[in-house]
Amino acid sequence: MERASKPKQIRLSTKPTREDLAALKIGDIVYLDGLIYTGREGVYMRVLEGKEPLPLSLPEESAANFHCSPAATVDQDGNITMGAVTATASFRFSKWIGDWLRISGAMLIIGKGGMTSHDYKEHFVPNGAIYLTTVGYGTGALLGRGIKRARDIYWRKELGLAQAMWLIGAENMGPFIVESDLEGNSLFERENAKVSANLERVYAGTKPAVLKRFGETDDRSDELIS
Amino acid sequence: MISIDAIQKTAETLMEKAAIEIPEDYLDGLKAAADVEDGDLSSFVLQAMLENYEAAKQDRRAMCGDTGCPRWYVKMGNEARIEGGPIALETVLRRATANATRNVPLRPNRVHPLWRTDHDNNVGIGAPEIEYAFEPEGDWIDLVTVHKGGLFGTDYRMLFPSDGIAGIKRFYLDSLVAFGKRGLACQPAIIGIGLGGSKDACMVLGKRAACLRTVGNRNSDPRIAEMEREFKELGNSIGMGAMGFVGKSMVIDCHIEVGYCHTGGMQMSVHAFCLSSRRAVARIHGDGRVEYRTDPNWFTDYQRRETVEWNVLPSLSKSA
Structure with a gap:
């Protein structure tokens, strides 16, 4: 069997230049160096809806926002033990991402599964940001190895361990895959289009359920039976 | 006592x-999938996962x-x-x-x-x-x-005897395709299917089929065992691999469990255990x-x- 070609692998700073990002192509493999912060719905709601000030200077300290909750624990003296880290699905944060990119100056959004090319073109491209997806999912132990140390945790009491904002120091942390580029193209959408071309053949010989569900029709007056 | x-x-x-050591049966199943995978991105993902299991065991981290x-x-x-x-x-x-x-x-x-x-x-x-x-x-x-x-990869539907095997296949494929996009189901996975029971029992059967049976194990009913083999094949013929990239590894194994149900119905649930089959x-x-x-x-x-x-x-x- 013909072996697959190996994708290109690149080391990237968590405070990248525009040129660094322009050189990346969707499907490239990236390993990160520098500070990364976690932030998901808890942080977004607190900052964007609650108007709380940011607990650190962004993007001066880090331009990399990880949609992640680590498997970590904090002892009574505040010492942090971090085991594995993997991302959470990013599509759920679409409503906040535009405002977040503007406020935080983030240039790298790291998560699971990407967002839509509509989000990329609407929010990422104007802010010079790209999306990196974790691999798997998830390579939690490999990513955990790339964490040199957990630097800080903000809003631990207010948001709990999973939603709190963690600041972590990364060294050769990865792998991540470049999912969107500076033009807003999406690797997932490209792959999905290829997979979709095959679906009619796969579905041959199956049949739709005799009782439909809402969603399969948007007409709420539909009888649903067929 | x-x-x-x-x-x-x-x-x-x-x-x-459970958190650290990937079970041997799933690991062997994933290695077999990696051996035949020829999609470049899917192959990369599977290799990264195999390295990840090793890293977890070496470091004793999740x-x-x-x-x-x-x-x-x-x-x-x-x-x-x-x-x-x-x-x-x-x-x-x-x-x-x-x-x-x-x-x-x-x-x-x-x-x-x-x-x-x-x-x-x-x-x-x-x-x-x-x-x-x-x-x-x-x-x-x-x-x-x-x-x-995972929050993804599981669904339930009330089917009826007239839906038949063709209807079961349709809902199975719908679940894999819907949750497989962008790899939200964290595939390739062990897929569990529950058939019959009542709505709650059907969900329980499917979840147990996914989580409590090992790769290669077959249902004791030979006709259900044959369906399991066929459904594994069907899932891997979608053309979708790890992370929803083009590939052929979607299902490491498919397990079906059944329970007696109301004479008019044929409840069906689909559950995807993930790449970390803990x-x-x-x-x-x-x-x-x-x-x-x-x-x-x-x-x-x-x-x-x-x-x-x-x-x-x-x-x-x-x-x-």
Whole structure:
């Protein structure tokens, strides 16, 4: 069997230049160096809806926002033990991402599964940001190895361990895959289009359920039976 | 009498094993999938996952940052007696869950659905789930922990006899394609299908089919076993691989469990266990011996019995 070609692998700073990002192509493999912060719905709601000030200077300290909750624990003296880290699905944060990119100056959004090319073109491209997806999912132990140390945790009491904002120091942390580029193209959408071309053949010989569900029709007056 | 301390100690060890050590049957299944995968991105993903399992074992750290929702399946032989009874048993399983969350560490995933209260220990109302089953013989207790991950990959539908196998296939494919996009189901996975029962029983059957049977295991009904083989093939023919990239590895194995249902219906559930198929098992014998394994051996003939009485001769029973 013909072996697959190996994708290109690149080391990237968590405070990248525009040129660094322009050189990346969707499907490239990236390993990160520098500070990364976690932030998901808890942080977004607190900052964007609650108007709380940011607990650190962004993007001066880090331009990399990880949609992640680590498997970590904090002892009574505040010492942090971090085991594995993997991302959470990013599509759920679409409503906040535009405002977040503007406020935080983030240039790298790291998560699971990407967002839509509509989000990329609407929010990422104007802010010079790209999306990196974790691999798997998830390579939690490999990513955990790339964490040199957990630097800080903000809003631990207010948001709990999973939603709190963690600041972590990364060294050769990865792998991540470049999912969107500076033009807003999406690797997932490209792959999905290829997979979709095959679906009619796969579905041959199956049949739709005799009782439909809402969603399969948007007409709420539909009888649903067929 | 099985000592309650032995149960707690064993349960804590199981929590750690489940989070860190990928079960051998799933690992072999994934390696076999990686051997035939020729999509360049899908291949890269599978190789990265294989490296990840090694890293987890070497470092003794959780294989995935989302350590799932820990739950317990408890099975007892008919002669098993627990020190302190079932209340003590449930207390130590909850305690072991909380202790392991801090010590491994695991991610404290469990929160109140409305108030999002987080005890930071994976324990709360109804958490961890503890389910029970019994076998006709034995003085042992089997502890199975499953840390099922993922918010995606599971669905339920009321089908009807007229939907037939063609309708079952359609809903199966719909579930794989819908949740497989962008890899939200964390495929390739063990897929469990529940058929029949009632709505709640159907969900339970499908989840147990995914989480409590090993790769390569087949249903004892030869016609269902044949469906399992066919459905595995069907899932891998979609053209979708890991992370939703072009590929051929979607299903590491497909397991189907059935329960008798209302004569007019044919309930169906689909469950995807993820790339981190976290399950660990131990048997604690009446004499205190503890044996660890990764095969829950949950679906014995007794669990799938169809008759009123259970009077199979002990020598013929596969209740071990």
